[in-house]
Amino acid sequence: xxxxxxxxxxxxxxxxxxxxxxxxxHLPASLLLLLVILSMLAVFTAxxxxxxxxxxxxxxxxxxxxxxxxxxxxxxxxxxxxxFGSLYTSVIAVLLAAPLAVSLAVVLEELTPPRLRGxxxxxxxxMAATPTIIYGLWGLAYLAPHMYPVLAWLSRHLSWxxxxxxxxxxxxxxxxxxxLLAVMSTPYAAAVIRESYSMIPYSxxxxxxxxxxxxxxxxxxxxxxxxxxxxxxxALAFARAIGETVAVSLVVGNGxxxxxxxxxxxxxxxxxxxxxxxxxxxxxxxxSALFVGGLxxxxxxxxVNLAAVWYMRKWEEGMGIARA
Amino acid sequence: MATYALEVRDLHVWLSGKEILRxxxxxxxxxxxxxxxxxxxxxxxxxxxxxNRLLDLNPEARVExxxxxxxxxxxxxxxxxxRRIVAMVFQEPNPFPHLSIYDNVAIGPRLxxxxxxxxxxxxxxxxxxxxxxxxxxxxxxxxxxxxxxxxGQRQRLSLARALALKPRILLLDEPTANVDxxxxxxxxxxxxxxxxxxxxxxxxxxxxxxxxxxxxxxxVFLYGGRVVEQGPSRExxxxxxxxxTEKFFRGEL
Ligand SMILES: Nc1ncnc2c1ncn2[C@@H]1O[C@H](COP(=O)(O)OP(=O)(O)OP(=O)(O)O)[C@@H](O)[C@H]1O
Ligand SMILES: [Mg+2]
Numbered sequence: 001x002x003x004x005x006x007x008x009x010x011x012x013x014x015x016x017x018x019x020x021x022x023x024x025x026h027l028p029a030s031l032l033l034l035l036v037i038l039s040m041l042a043v044f045t046a047x048x049x050x051x052x053x054x055x056x057x058x059x060x061x062x063x064x065x066x067x068x069x070x071x072x073x074x075x076x077x078x079x080x081x082x083x084f085g086s087l088y089t090s091v092i093a094v095l096l097a098a099p100l101a102v103s104l105a106v107v108l109e110e111l112t113p114p115r116l117r118g119x120x121x122x123x124x125x126x127m128a129a130t131p132t133i134i135y136g137l138w139g140l141a142y143l144a145p146h147m148y149p150v151l152a153w154l155s156r157h158l159s160w161x162x163x164x165x166x167x168x169x170x171x172x173x174x175x176x177x178x179x180l181l182a183v184m185s186t187p188y189a190a191a192v193i194r195e196s197y198s199m200i201p202y203s204x205x206x207x208x209x210x211x212x213x214x215x216x217x218x219x220x221x222x223x224x225x226x227x228x229x230x231x232x233x234x235a236l237a238f239a240r241a242i243g244e245t246v247a248v249s250l251v252v253g254n255g256x257x258x259x260x261x262x263x264x265x266x267x268x269x270x271x272x273x274x275x276x277x278x279x280x281x282x283x284x285x286x287x288s289a290l291f292v293g294g295l296x297x298x299x300x301x302x303x304v305n306l307a308a309v310w311y312m313r314k315w316e317e318g319m320g321i322a323r324a
Numbered sequence: 325m326a327t328y329a330l331e332v333r334d335l336h337v338w339l340s341g342k343e344i345l346r347x348x349x350x351x352x353x354x355x356x357x358x359x360x361x362x363x364x365x366x367x368x369x370x371x372x373x374x375x376n377r378l379l380d381l382n383p384e385a386r387v388e389x390x391x392x393x394x395x396x397x398x399x400x401x402x403x404x405x406x407r408r409i410v411a412m413v414f415q416e417p418n419p420f421p422h423l424s425i426y427d428n429v430a431i432g433p434r435l436x437x438x439x440x441x442x443x444x445x446x447x448x449x450x451x452x453x454x455x456x457x458x459x460x461x462x463x464x465x466x467x468x469x470x471x472x473x474x475x476g477q478r479q480r481l482s483l484a485r486a487l488a489l490k491p492r493i494l495l496l497d498e499p500t501a502n503v504d505x506x507x508x509x510x511x512x513x514x515x516x517x518x519x520x521x522x523x524x525x526x527x528x529x530x531x532x533x534x535x536x537x538x539x540x541x542x543x544v545f546l547y548g549g550r551v552v553e554q555g556p557s558r559e560x561x562x563x564x565x566x567x568x569t570e571k572f573f574r575g576e577l
Binding site: 201204212225 | 407
């Protein structure tokens with residue numbers, strides 16, 4: 001390979017023809033990935049321009065969704081309820097998934113006899129691998145109807161809290177979507193936490209018991225040690241929640257409003273795209289608006305992940321762990 | 325005659341079905357250092373872990389016989405209670421990497437409610453770090469991570485963490501095996517000081533005859549899971565009665 005090309009690609013110090021062949025073999029895959037990402041950015045930007053030209057920042061802040069066939073001048077799309085709904089359901093999901101995932105990891109690593117552990121771990125892996133439409137149908141047919149009495153009770157007794165201010169008309173609510181997303185993302189977060197929990201050196205585990213910690217206290221000490229992986233796991237759960245489409249659209253109720261009441265129906269960006277894209281072609285600006293919604297989700301997901309990475313870096317620096 | 329802080333009676337330990345300790349009976353005099361010696365794999369670490377019940381963590385371990393701390397059987401006490409009175413320092417420095425230097429020392433007293441106020445806790449932390457001969461080196465960075473300390477400092481931090489429990493007995497499993505000679509001397513001095521000034525009883529596992537003579541009043545020599553010789557350090561080191569002990573001290577075992 002040409003030396004200069006080697007340097008550009010950051011591949012100085014290849015030892016042999018074999019090394020070179022290895023690199024040449026794997027280079028196309030990475031280049032392809034790069035191309036895909038670039039084209040995504042290009043397409044999203046191109047499609048977003050019309051609505052941004054027409055509405056400016058209002059597309060993010062307005063709450064109206066007016067689709068008028070054959071009259072582009074009367075079309076108006078505000079994504080605020082969907083963006084709000086995406087964030088709200090995902091935050092609820094993460095808040096619920098956090099204790100669930102930590103307990104699942106602890107139960108698997110500490111409290112399950114080794115003989116059962118494999119089977120239980122497989123079950124959670126299966127949960128993670130289950131297609132989301134399955135969760136969606138379960139949510140539609142089982143979870144939502146069963147949530148209804150619970151939510152009705154909450155809104156009756158705790159209606160002074162803004163979260164439960166609205167009496168639910170059905171089980172298809174923001175709360176139901178949050179719970180469903182929590183169930184879906186818990187196995188992911190738990191897997192991340194488990195992995196690093198199981199890597200805690202035996203000498204540290206012994207140290208916890210040797211200072212006279214009870215089992216419960218020792219587990220708490222060791223959980224402190226895997227805090228970054230808890231954050232990473234929850235970031236992953238958040239990413240999964242905010243990107244989830246079909247399962248959410250089946251249970252969230254698709255009410256296009258901004259409300260603090262989780263007992264009310266709501267909408268998310270992903271569910272909006274899924275439900276509207278099919279007929280977006282009949283309108284002049286709707287496709288563009290949906291693409292902007294996609295960009296917003298992408299940006300939020302990216303921001304959460306960057307924040308998680310930043311947190312872990314800081315944590316590792318604090319511990320004096322040198323990064324490779 | 326000396327009183328005994330710790331007594332091991334006819335102790336048998338099986339690990340994964342293999343008999344590692346085969347009837348160990350030994351008494352550890354109070355306010356003295358007893359060195360436990362013997363070739364690699366002979367069961368020294370297993371003995372220490374049987375004493376403070378750390379073997380409970382190992383589902384493959386089975387124990388018979390008795391261990392008594394000031395007359396009380398550890399097998400009739402709660403494990404956490406045993407481990408507060410009988411603290412341990414391991415071969416590898418093992419401070420908690422996610423806790424600050426201060427919190428590493430404070431964690432034990434916090435668990436056991438040894439301090440009622442922040443002031444009392446600060447005092448225990450300072451006392452333990454001083455006794456571990458680490459205070460001067462870390463007093464200005466108690467909030468920083470133990471991972472920024474050298475290996476020898478980390479081991480002294482592990483010692484301070486153990487001392488903060490205000491134990492009566494200290495188990496030391498080759499505490500200087502992984503530290504440089506300067507730190508090794510500091511750790512030895514710290515142990516001697518604790519025995520002299522605080523009346524602690526120490527069980528000090530070591531491979532090195534010279535260290536055993538420097539640091540201990542008594543030597544217990546283990547071989548093949550049995551005690552083959554015990555007595556005052558000088559006697560055992562200079563006039564070993566058992567040929568195995570003699571061989572070991574000549575460095576041939
Ligand atoms: N989980 C286990 N299952 C079976 N055998 C074990 C287990 N753990 C340790 N052993 C064996 O028990 C024996 C005693 O180990 P121990 O660590 O107590 O020896 P030691 O005297 O401390 O040795 P060293 O000087 O190398 O530290 C060794 O032969 C070791 O191989
Ligand atoms: Mg050992």
